Amino acid sequence: MRKQNKGKKLLWNIAFVFVLIGLGFFIYRASLRINYSWNWRAVPSYIVYHSIKKIDSPVNGVVLGHSKDTLTIKSLNDKIIKLKVEHTKLKKGDKVGKNESVGFDSHYQAGPLLMGLIMTLKISLASIIMALIIGFITGLMRISNNPLLKNLAVTYIELIRGTPLLVQIFIVYFFIGTIFNMTRFIAGAFALAVFEGAYIAEIIRAGIQSIAKGQTEASLALGMNYFQIMRYIIMPQAIKRVLPALAGQFISLIKDSSLLSIISITELTKAGREVVSSTFSPFEVWFTVAALYFILTYTLSLLDGYIERRLAQDE
Amino acid sequence: MNENKEEFIITAENVCKTFPNGVKALRDVSLSVKKGEVVVIIGASGSGKTTFLRTINQLEYVDSGRIIVDGQDVTDPKTNLTKVRAEVGMVFQHFNVFPHMSVLNNVILAQTLVKKRSKKEAEEVALEFLNKVGIADKRDDYPGNLSGGQQQRVAIARALAMNPQIMLFDEATSALDPEMVGGILDIMKRLASEGITMVVVTHEMGFAREAADRIVFMDHGQIIEIDTPDNVFKNAKSERLRQFLSQIL
Ligand SMILES: Nc1ncnc2c1ncn2[C@@H]1O[C@H](COP(=O)(O)OP(=O)(O)OP(=O)(O)O)[C@@H](O)[C@H]1O
Numbered sequence: 001m002r003k004q005n006k007g008k009k010l011l012w013n014i015a016f017v018f019v020l021i022g023l024g025f026f027i028y029r030a031s032l033r034i035n036y037s038w039n040w041r042a043v044p045s046y047i048v049y050h051s052i053k054k055i056d057s058p059v060n061g062v063v064l065g066h067s068k069d070t071l072t073i074k075s076l077n078d079k080i081i082k083l084k085v086e087h088t089k090l091k092k093g094d095k096v097g098k099n100e101s102v103g104f105d106s107h108y109q110a111g112p113l114l115m116g117l118i119m120t121l122k123i124s125l126a127s128i129i130m131a132l133i134i135g136f137i138t139g140l141m142r143i144s145n146n147p148l149l150k151n152l153a154v155t156y157i158e159l160i161r162g163t164p165l166l167v168q169i170f171i172v173y174f175f176i177g178t179i180f181n182m183t184r185f186i187a188g189a190f191a192l193a194v195f196e197g198a199y200i201a202e203i204i205r206a207g208i209q210s211i212a213k214g215q216t217e218a219s220l221a222l223g224m225n226y227f228q229i230m231r232y233i234i235m236p237q238a239i240k241r242v243l244p245a246l247a248g249q250f251i252s253l254i255k256d257s258s259l260l261s262i263i264s265i266t267e268l269t270k271a272g273r274e275v276v277s278s279t280f281s282p283f284e285v286w287f288t289v290a291a292l293y294f295i296l297t298y299t300l301s302l303l304d305g306y307i308e309r310r311l312a313q314d315e
Numbered sequence: 316m317n318e319n320k321e322e323f324i325i326t327a328e329n330v331c332k333t334f335p336n337g338v339k340a341l342r343d344v345s346l347s348v349k350k351g352e353v354v355v356i357i358g359a360s361g362s363g364k365t366t367f368l369r370t371i372n373q374l375e376y377v378d379s380g381r382i383i384v385d386g387q388d389v390t391d392p393k394t395n396l397t398k399v400r401a402e403v404g405m406v407f408q409h410f411n412v413f414p415h416m417s418v419l420n421n422v423i424l425a426q427t428l429v430k431k432r433s434k435k436e437a438e439e440v441a442l443e444f445l446n447k448v449g450i451a452d453k454r455d456d457y458p459g460n461l462s463g464g465q466q467q468r469v470a471i472a473r474a475l476a477m478n479p480q481i482m483l484f485d486e487a488t489s490a491l492d493p494e495m496v497g498g499i500l501d502i503m504k505r506l507a508s509e510g511i512t513m514v515v516v517t518h519e520m521g522f523a524r525e526a527a528d529r530i531v532f533m534d535h536g537q538i539i540e541i542d543t544p545d546n547v548f549k550n551a552k553s554e555r556l557r558q559f560l561s562q563i564l
């Protein structure tokens with residue numbers, strides 16, 4: 001019985017691989033039909049490219065030698081000048097004139113997509129931190145007995161959840177951002193944080209409320225105060241419980257950050273658009289952009305799995 | 316009159332409590348407990364035993380009446396409740412140990428936070444009481460790996476480590492497997508003989524008979540009878556108490 005099951009599973013897994021291959025082939029064939037000429041070769045250079053810089057001599061002089069990427073020149077008035085030059089054809093004793101090329105330097109440079117990815121990472125991180133703070137505070141306000149705090153939290157959460165993120169981004173950028181003179185980056189990160197914060201508040205609230213009342217009562221009976229109970233008893237248990245939901249929210253945030261391209265933040269999506277408009281490879285570029293997003297979100301999801309497993313070891 | 320009051324460590328006067336759903340859980344309950352006394356509260360399910368016990372450390376607020384604990388009126392909004400609560404240990408039916416901490420840390424935490432003891436001192440005290448309840452060998456385990464009886468021992472050690480003047484027990488053995496009950500009752504009897512003030516809600520009549528100085532019988536939110544174990548079990552005055560005893564004995 002067991003064995004048979006195993007064999008069947010393997011069969012289905014093989015079928016899965018075939019379906020994937022089939023889908024890939026289908027996309028390829030479909031693109032042939034619209035006369036699309038694939039050009040994957042250029043794609044890596046959108047991520048990193050090898051840049052070559054010509055280097056000119058600043059003075060008239062004589063080459064003393066070249067070692068370890070450094071070219072040493074003695075100028076006519078006996079000044080020793082060291083230049084960083086990786087590749088040169090000059091040898092010791094060669095004469096060089098001012099502004100004459102002495103060789104070139106090459107290095108790897110981040111392409112537009114990688115720059116975009118880094119921007120996405122930066123703005124997501126900034127916004128996750130803000131969203132966590134907002135979410136924690138409003139989550140606690142939401143379950144407070146004080147009607148002022150509670151109503152404020154409910155109003156915020158309902159307003160945010162009831163309006164589109166894109167519209168919120170416009171409001172924060174054009175209205176709040178203008179009033180407080182925010183940079184594009186801050187306004188963008190803040191808009192995202194305000195949006196995701198509302199969801200995080202609900203996650204935190206649910207997490208706290210899922211911890212049995214007896215935990216709070218036992219802590220109160222020991223003489224602990226509200227802050228101590230939250231800090232040492234409720235939060236550690238609640239966060240552990242809501243970690244998967246929080247990780248999901250962070251993943252949403254990373255994906256939602258693509259909407260910030262609308263206020264001209266050159267994150268991954270905007271970078272993709274720019275590359276597409278200057279090349280003629282929309283398919284390759286968008287597939288690559290998707291893959292880069294996926295790498296970010298999947299890493300996060302692996303990290304979450306790891307932390308959950310670590311935490312599960314206690315208890 | 317005044318002199319008499321001094322030796323009472325708990326004084327409840329005309330305590331009334333109605334829950335938001337309309338249930339009158341306490342109707343004019345008055346009870347005084349002397350220092351070192353062991354008072355056992357018995358009564359049918361829903362008679363208000365738990366509710367009354369919880370008003371002593373104000374896990375349940377009262378609608379009217381006063382409760383003086385160790386000279387402090389806990390029903391007065393100006394009273395610093397955390398201070399009074401640190402003097403009153405409580406053991407719950409469902410243990411309520413902290414699942415995310417080792418046994419040792421369960422007992423250490425409130426000592427360091429509330430009593431401001433150093434980590435080292437708190438650990439020494441913790442081990443003393445873990446030893447006392449016979450569970451020091453589990454100090455590094457997490458509660459999830461312990462039996463109910465073992466968890467209740469941890470909960471008792473956690474309360475005792477605060478060196479409380481008063482211990483409240485709310486059906487501390489009701490959620491335990493039968494073979495675990497005896498061990499916990501033995502610990503409670505030992506505590507009773509050591510002179511700590513105890514208010515115990517229990518259905519264990521054997522314990523009440525053996526350990527109680529006085530037994531309080533509650534019914535429908537009222538105290539019907541307060542007397543010594545001998546009198547309660549042999550010459551109960553009220554019909555309701557006799558009925559209750561005949562049902563459970
Ligand atoms: N939080 C609450 N909200 C509403 N009603 C409650 C609440 N707690 C208790 N009650 C009601 O108050 C009454 C007294 O309850 P209490 O728990 O004090 O009884 P008890 O004597 O401890 O009973 P048991 O032996 O079953 O534990 C019961 O009718 C109960 O249903």
Ligand SMILES: [Mg+2]
Pocket residue numbers: 364365366485486
């Ligand atoms: Mg009860």
